[in-house]
Amino acid sequence: MQCPECGHHHIRKNxxxxxxxxxxxxxCGRQFIDHYSPRGYSDGTKRLCLRMYVNxxxxxxxxxxxxxxxxxxxxxxxxxxxxxxxxxxxxxIPQVGELDELETFVGRKRNKVWIWxxxxxxxxxxxxxxxxxxxxxxxxxxWQAIACWQCFFWVSDGNPVYPTFIPDGDQIVSKxxxxxxxxxxxxxxxxxxxxxxxTLCYSKSVDMLKHSMRLLIHYLKFGEVPIPA
Numbered sequence: 001m002q003c004p005e006c007g008h009h010h011i012r013k014n015x016x017x018x019x020x021x022x023x024x025x026x027x028c029g030r031q032f033i034d035h036y037s038p039r040g041y042s043d044g045t046k047r048l049c050l051r052m053y054v055n056x057x058x059x060x061x062x063x064x065x066x067x068x069x070x071x072x073x074x075x076x077x078x079x080x081x082x083x084x085x086x087x088x089x090x091x092x093i094p095q096v097g098e099l100d101e102l103e104t105f106v107g108r109k110r111n112k113v114w115i116w117x118x119x120x121x122x123x124x125x126x127x128x129x130x131x132x133x134x135x136x137x138x139x140x141x142x143w144q145a146i147a148c149w150q151c152f153f154w155v156s157d158g159n160p161v162y163p164t165f166i167p168d169g170d171q172i173v174s175k176x177x178x179x180x181x182x183x184x185x186x187x188x189x190x191x192x193x194x195x196x197x198x199t200l201c202y203s204k205s206v207d208m209l210k211h212s213m214r215l216l217i218h219y220l221k222f223g224e225v226p227i228p229a
Contacts, residue, residue, distance in 0.1 A: 005030035041068065043227045049073050050080070050225040054216050058193040058201035074208070079228040081211025084218050087128050093149050096121035098181035099156040101134070102188060104195055106203045113206065114138070115188070115213070118146055119181045121155060126184050126217055131206055136161045155181075191216055 002009050003025035014024035020033045045068065052062050059070035102115040116139055118128040128146050132138030143165045151170070156162050158173040175182075192212055193201040203209040219225050 001034075003028060003030050004032055041072075046076055046227050047225060050076060050215065050228075051219075053077065053193075053212075054191055054219045054225060056191055056193055056196075058199070061193070076228040077208070077211050077215060080226045081208075081214050083226070084214040086210075086214060087126060087217060088221060090120060090123070090127050090149075092123075094120035094123070094127070095152050097146065097149065097151040097154050098178055099154055099159075099162060100178060100181040100185060101159065102185045102195070104203065104209070106206055106209060113209070115185075115209075116142055117181060117185060117188075118142065119184050121177070121180055124180070124184070125221060126188075129213060129217075131210055131213070134159075134161070136164055139165065187220070188213075188216065191220070 001011050001023070003011065006025060006028040008025055008027035010026040011023050012026060014022045014031060016022055017031075017033055020035070022031060022033055024031045045066065049062050049066055049068055050073075052065070053059070053073065057065070059073050062068065062073050063070040098119050098121050100117055102117065104113060104115065105111050106113050112133075113131055114134050116130045116132075117126050119126055128142055130138060130142040139161050147165070153172050154162070154166050154170055155172045155174060155177045156166075157175060157178060162171060189195045189197065193199055194203050194209065194212060203212075215225060
């Protein structure tokens with residue numbers, strides 16, 4: 001055995017610390033024990049907490065069930081959310097796209113924001129989204145990302161913003177053909193407590209709303225959540 005401080009081998013026993021044998025280095029006086037228990041939560045606990053989050057439980061609900069402070073779970077969400085992409089490239093270029101907006105709020109109900117989503121009419125999964133107000137400036141970066149698909153048609157609910165971007169004749173305004181995107185938006189409300197229509201959970205910042213979106217889209221696509229460091 002050698003001292004972790006100076007590397008000297010002249011070590012003596014020096015009582016016990018929390019039930020473990022304590023040692024002291026004769027050379028430098030450093031005290032230490034044989035084995036230190038790892039600090040922090042296990043990867044299994046982190047994974048379970050985040051899985052609970054993307055299955056409809058709020059941060060404080062996770063705290064009540066798991067005994068992990070809600071601020072710790074928030075930190076884990078932020079860590080993984082910063083590393084995940086907003087969305088994943090489609091396996092095939094969509095021929096028909098659907099566009100819609102989901103209304104929510106940040107901080108208080110008067111602070112309304114919209115989650116703009118785009119999906120492939122024939123395939124499940126959200127292929128793109130953005131968060132902001134109900135203006136063209138919010139939709140612009142999303143359109144710049146999806147315009148390269150050159151879909152034959154875009155189906156929407158008639159939001160006046162869309163005609164300023166979608167070429168004439170390429171938009172179909174019909175709720176009848178929007179079942180895919182409305183279904184995906186319903187899944188967002190179902191899986192994230194902060195998006196439930198009647199809930200005590202809500203977003204306190206746009207950044208946390210975006211982290212939540214990234215984690216949920218990853219979970220729905222791959223069936224698992226990343227483990228924070």
